Amino acid sequence: MALLELRGLHKRFGGLHAVNDVSFGVERGLIKAVIGPNGAGKTTLFNLITGTVPASGGQVLFAESDISRKKPHQIASLGLARTFQNIKLFSDMSVLENVMVGLHVRSRTGFIGSMLRMPAGRREERRLRVQALQLLDRLGLSDFADCEATSLAFGQQRAVELARAMALQPSLLLLDEPAAGLNIYETAEVGRLISSIREQGVTVLLVEHDMSLVMDISDEVVVLSFGKKIAEDVPQSIQQNDEVIRVYLGE
Template sequence: MALLEISRLHKKFGGLHAVNDVSFNVEHGAIKAVIGPNGAGKTTLFNLITGTLAASAGAVQFKGENIQGRKPHQIAACGIARTFQNIKLFHGMTALENIMVGRHLRSRAGFMASMLRLPWSRQEEQKIRGKAMELLELLEIAAYADVDATSLAFGQQRAVEFARALALEPALLLLDEPAAGLNMHETAEIGRLIARIRDLGITVLLVEHDMSLVMEISDEIVVLSFGQKIAEDVPAAIQDNPEVIKVYLGE
């Protein structure tokens, strides 16, 4: 059984089939990429998996359970974390606090325990802080722990977002264009980071435009065009696939 099984997923916006009958699996421990020209339905696909959008038809199975129709926070609780194409950090909060939000599901203090600062909730708070610091160090941004997250440089903001997603200790990490807006050096860095995340035992599904990155790190690639899957194969085969070349370069 694959970790994530997408079967005949369909999303209509009015008359537009943004995602049209798409099926594929993501195996445990794999790095899988979804590529395709602009408007191919990649981000819509992500939003369907994470519950931000409701599918018109089809199913998303995670660890054998159908998660289609659940709310985003419930899907996060299943073990799916994500980053956003246009980075979404929490303004007015430090980098550290942003990552601490990622520990939400791994802690339980409610209104009463928080307001009364009960001893167990203080201990829990220490653990949250410790784990968030660990992640800041893993991503080499520990120096910016107490800086307002939205005032950081672009690359650092992306790192904070990665750390926040990793703080969930997810089984599956969805990365929406992790290299967007990064230079070649930073893109290579992100590639190494994604490989390291996989080594931590986290399965990765990413949407990406940067072909060099995708070809280098992916185990398998799914190609979407106008909402439909036109190819699914290993990187080398995708590069030689005439259908894919046609979509990208025209005839």
């Protein structure tokens, strides 16, 4: 069975049907892209999957269990991480600390141990620090570990957000427009990064407007228009699909 399975997902905002009966699966180990014109319901779809917005109907199955009724923090700790279109880093915290917050979910020290700074808590804290530094190193961010996260350049903030999401050690990573606002060199870099994340065994579902990036890295593409799924196929066939061309270019 697919790692993530959407079954007849619906979301209405008043009269607006933002997501209308969307069903598809994301197989383990793939990079799958969701594309569609502005307002097609892509970000809403992500919000439904991560539980930040309750669905009006339908089911989300993650690793064979129904997560549609679960709280966002529970879903995150099951191994489903995401990044945001408009970067949401923790201000007033260093890059390292941002990543450590992500790592904490996987750490075992309880609440009391951490409060009292027991030896186990201190060891854990050191371990988290080392892990966070390794993660930053892999993303080429170790030089900025002690900088305030929100003071970095836009592209670097994106990478920090990615590092924080990877810190959750997710089996599925949702990326909301990872290349938005980046120049072509940075976009290519992001493409390489996403591919390397997949090499590490993480399944990726991304929303992206940059078609060359999407066609380059994705194994499968889902196309949404006005909340409805209009196509789902490999990139080459999507490029030939009449319905998709009509939606993107008009009649």
